[in-house]
Amino acid sequence: MPYSIGLQSAANAFVSAGFAIQFTVAVITFFAIILITSSFQKDAPDAPDYLPGMSLFHIVPFYQRRFDFLNWGIHATGQSIFQFKLLRNTVMVISGESGRQAFFSAKGLNLTEGFNILSGAIPSVRGVTTDLQNKRIATIHKRVVAAQREGHLTALMPQLLEDSRKVMERWGNSGKFDPFEKIYELTFQTTIRSLSCSEIADDLELVSRIKQLYDQLDTGTTPSTILLPWLPSWAMAKKLWSTKEIYDIIVDAVKKRQDLLTTISEGERPQDTMQLLLDAGDDRMAVVGFIMGLLIAGARATGTSGSWLVTFLASHPEWANKARIEVEELVASHTDSRVSGVRLPAAARVSTSPTSSPLSSAFPPRSTSCQNHHNDIRRKSRSSTLSQKRKRCDSDPGSDLDSNSELRQKEKIDSIGFADVDNLEKSLEEGRIMSGPASLQNVGEARKRKDTFVAGVKDHIPVPLLPRPASCSTTSPPPTSTTSETSSKDERYAHSISQTLKCIPLEVWERSTPVLDALIKETLRVAQPHTAMRRNVGPEFYIDGKRIPSGAYVVYPFSDVHLDEDIYEDAWKFDPGRWLNGDETETKGEKGVPFGYVGWGGGKHMCLGTRLAKVELKLIISMFLLGFDLSIVDKHGKSKDELPKPNWNDILLCRPPKGSFYLGFERKEGILL
Template sequence: MPYSVGLQSAADAFLSAGIATQFTFGVVIFLVIVLVTSSLQADEADAPASLPCYSLSAILPFFTRRYDFLNWGFQATGQSIFQFQLLRNQVIVVSGESAREAFFTAKGLDLTEGFKILSGAIPMVRGVTSNLQPRRIAMIHKRLAAVQRNAPLNDLIPLILEDSRRIMSTWGTSGKFDPFENIYALLFQTTLRSLSCSEISDDPVIVDRLKTLYDTLDNGTTPATVLVPWLPTPAMIKKLWATKEIYGIVTNAIRAREESGVSHNDTLQMLLDGGDEKLVVVGFIMGLLIAGARATGTTASWLITFLGCHQEWRAKAVAEVESLLAIHASSSDKDSLSARLSTIRLEVWESETPVLDAIIKETTRVAQPHTAMRRNLGPPVYIDGKIVPTGAYVVYPFSDVHMDARLYPDPWAFNPAREEVKHTPFAYVGWGGGKTQCLGTRLAKVELKLIAAMFVLGFRHSTIDGTGNSTKPTPNWNDILLCRPPPEETGYISYERSDIPL
């Protein structure tokens, strides 16, 4: 056999070589052995603890009951950092103060790549919303910043209020609704208005269709569509179909605008006037809508729910908006609420609403079930002494900090009067932290404030259960989209129009 012949002749050659050669060879071999074993030992010691089971079914709850799954992982390993395999992907889950700081500040950890594999909600159109060149992503982010400059954001205020008036008027004088339907749909409309164009946002049929399509994308995210996206499962085909239809709606609107030759004052016009490539324009609208509409919709649904069960905070919000109207609104009492609110300028909404600010902050702390996801695109990094190799995924559940009873006593309780936690870095990450900050914060906060103002003054409301009794639903962090409790615990909004015309 060639191997034994080779080994034999090598051994012969070694034995017949001089003592110096034999010694040098021996030292080299010794060093290699030391190096290999020490690197193996380092790997062992540096690697995060693994979950005690490897089967795919054991990690499926990462998709279906994420909050429980991650808590179980910390308990089962007894560690603050652990890892598991998602098919061929290594996923490292981190927690604790110093890990959080490292997670939000480490250079090589990339949000876009992390989100792509682990979330799967973004409609994937190669080159438009996925596999985007960093140059195009940077351009989309630049345009998003432009939408939120003072002048365009100020111009959006009356449009958002008019959308709210129109939709709230359809709710009638009294009744009850599911906030995760009605408030969510309202925020979808206002976010679409802010990020797209009048051709789309003026047409209720298209808006409704788009909402259904985006729901298909979100709800159709199954473990299979994330892990094996090339597999033509029914869910994947539905998602592809929805993506194709969204793409068609957006490109049709762009074509209609270009062909009309008429200029409008909206985001699409700004993108077209900026001379952006079509890919950037479509990617902006398709990609940001999913990031923006879902988060604002969930936050607003919870905000109205919380105000419905904490009447003292509702009263404070009412008093704040009334005082804004008294001091800053330039129209008369006879005008509609939306008309009066629209005369209050952006800087007032941004700097003179401490109550609404506290309510929004507390809502994003207690009812935003986010797990931040990154992929390490740089060299290996250490988090709390554990290695995150190049290519590995790292995730950080916001529950680790936002539900930490040492920082937020009685953490599940909605209490906007909490003191700001200053002694711990990144104690509140509701709008991101460190290297990754939410790029739609300004727009989202203005939307939330305008809608809250319209609702608390235009209606009286309370949160009730299915039998009509008042209730305080607890956010369900296992629902990664809406943070919504199971149906039997979900609250409804019982409402009655106030005397103020919308």
């Protein structure tokens, strides 16, 4: 017998049902409405084409296999601009040269609103990290710039090197590790140091706990938690709990700092980013929001870049060798520390004329860039004889070469394979340069380096020789043994690598490292799986005749330009040499295409943390270059011929399948980190 069920009966049945049934019916009804309304959408004549298929089936691929999904969309529509739906949100995908230029030049594209709905990975605390007023956002941008000023970065560099040393010491002398775990841990520590406070950065266990919480945020960020944050789920519960714990940790650190400031004088205040914010008058919630939001953004970007940069150095020994030479030249030019058992002649190490260097105005002979960090060293080593020698060197431009003939003769003997200074200068004029002394060879002489190589335009760019800061001038003790083996071990460094590198001024790291710059730039091109996300807050604008309405979300995948074979020859190949011609600007590609390189953003959307990130990466890889031998190995520690390839579908780390390769490492003999 048929039973007719009317709306009243259905409503009564729904009300009397349990919560689980009610919730399931509500979700099904919601998605049915979305599906039905999306099937009746009509395209305006100037609207971009929609992706084929049901919009619900586009959600998961966009979040989990974004690289493949966006490439499929471009081919499926045959258009450089297309759109699709994320539930009720319209997303416009931009590609091509004209679209790229319009994207990076548009004024109405808002980063904060775009990132919240399309990524959702920032810990969400309303009014602290999300739903911020424009004035608060502008203040955050100002603080980011202030945290990268020369004085702040100069004070920060020794701390970054010391943090790197502590983390690397825990690895032991040899072994293997997954770079996307160990290098990420290292860059997370340096990011904490750079963007928070000493109360957190000095506590390694607390740093590890914060990293775990941010990792839980990543795993808890799913399509449902982003698009349906009101939907109860285990992932959302983990995300909320992790956010609360991060919030509590940072609030507690701010409270401790504020209490400390009431008990110390102004001259005793800590010098870190939190103190910079407090001195600027920011309230507690502003400080908490700054740290919570920027920590995750900085750690992810620098972690990905650092992991791949070290991986590329391990898999491309020719570039690791060039980078090592460059760092050794910096050490020889700006410190008295011995590099790998050999010290350059004085004429090559120190500029004896205040005007002889193109950057001499940035580094006066009495530069105090490192003074604040080496007061203890100077007090312990100060003697009347040494003080008189330093005064003569500072006051007399020729004293460095003429005042002590015995020292000059010894340095000639120590020079890198040349009989005297004149021969060294002559050889440099002919374009020849030493590739490194024999003491850099691996133990057992398994892999010997050549004595010399002829450097072409791309192989070597001379490093400006600048006066060494007086406070970092050290005297290497003479060898205590006559044997060459003991000598090579004793004379490698007057101090540890971290102590030596901190004496190189900030300006030198920024202006005199073309090889390191090329390595970083190429790493970001090949292995930074970024998709720029914005929301058009108005007015509407057009790209290639297609209307981008107000309220629409707009995305631009960096793979569109960085992996374009028309812009980059053999685009998937890691080739830093393409950046050593000297003709490209920061945002032009290999062939001079406008916005052909957007590793640090472009136009009105440049990365505000570029300066800090570059310095951070250069310090870390210099520690690796001088302290370790690296190689690509398998899970058994055996050499692996197949080179790792970036996986652009991994939107966080560009990581290949887990366990597909490891980095084998061995500490260089006789080297102190």
